[in-house]
Amino acid sequence: MRKLASSSLAMLPSPEMAAAAAAAGGLATALRGWWEEVNAAPAWQDGAFFSLSAAYALVSAVALVQLIRIQVRVPEFGWTTQKVFHLMNFIVNGLRAIVFGFHAHVFLFQTKVYTLVLLDLPGLLFFSTYTLLVLFWAEIYHQSKNLPTDKLRIVYMSVNGVIYVIQVCIWIYLGTNDNPLLEPVSKIFISVVSLLAILGFLIYGGRLFFMLRRLPFESNLKGRRKKLYEVGTVTSICFTCFLIRCIVVSVFDSSWHAHIYF
Incomplete structure (x- = not known):
């Protein structure tokens, strides 16, 4: 006791x-x-x-x-x-x-969908811009491995085309029918788009980084270090940005989304 x-x-x-x-x-x-x-x-x-x-x-x-x-x-x-x-x-x-x-x-538009277009469009363009960087790295990697590059641009355009078509359909539906059930679907869609960007940077940013590390020492050491730093830094920053966006869109409520989409 x-x-x-x-x-x-x-x-x-x-x-x-x-x-x-x-x-x-x-x-x-x-x-x-x-x-x-x-x-x-x-x-x-x-x-x-x-x-x-x-x-x-x-x-x-x-x-x-x-x-x-x-x-x-x-x-x-x-x-x-x-x-x-x-x-x-x-x-x-x-x-x-x-x-x-x-x-x-x-936020002064009487029609809510116009505001959503202005908020969503920069995020979609951001995705297209930086997946274009992934395409650029993928072309470099495929050329160095003597792999075909003609289908890479087709894949890039197809993925972006599907994403924009889905987003336009969401805008049209919201403009004609204000259904609250579509909000979680929109969240999932934005999260999936961010995950696609994350996978692209992990696959081709990682491949290009390790390919540069395996270059022979007789090559331009200063240029290799510069490219290693560039690829590693950009991959880390873009991976972190899209990951944060994916998590925040999934976790926080709709009042935060106007700031997230930027």
Whole structure:
């Protein structure tokens, strides 16, 4: 009984532990209150949205400059995958900059489907842009292994075509029939699209990374390190972005989706 009583007393929180727990609880309450205050303040919201609009506009301008530089340097190659990637990067980031810049008007449409189109379209274009990068890497990998590359573009166009057709059908259905049962279907669809991008980056980003690591040491060591860093970094960032998007779309409610789709 004495041992049981002493062990029960040892399990009771000490004054220091109680003070630390109270401080942590007070900090969490303060942070929650700060976030609710910031989230409800129009000035903070405008500042955040306009900052994001400026950032996306800058990225869009950089993509346009890169496109022009490549076109001036090698105009004889026509519209290569790299040029199309920079063009799509310019379009998707420019569209995001416009939507963020006019965020106050996005939710004022009387027809809800117009708002959904503006929110969904940048995400779809983002998918098409960065799966185009996967296509570029897949072409490099197949060429290095003497594998055929003619079907890769067909697969890319087919996958993107099916995704856009499904999304357009969802928009049309929502425009004619506001069915709440379609919301979970839309969530699943966005999650599947993100998973497809994740698989693409894992398969071809990983293959290209390990292929570069296995190059002989007699090759250009500095150039190999640069390409290894580039492929590894881009693969990790894009994998993380699409994974977070997939999880957040699946977990959070529809009030968050307007921010997720960007």
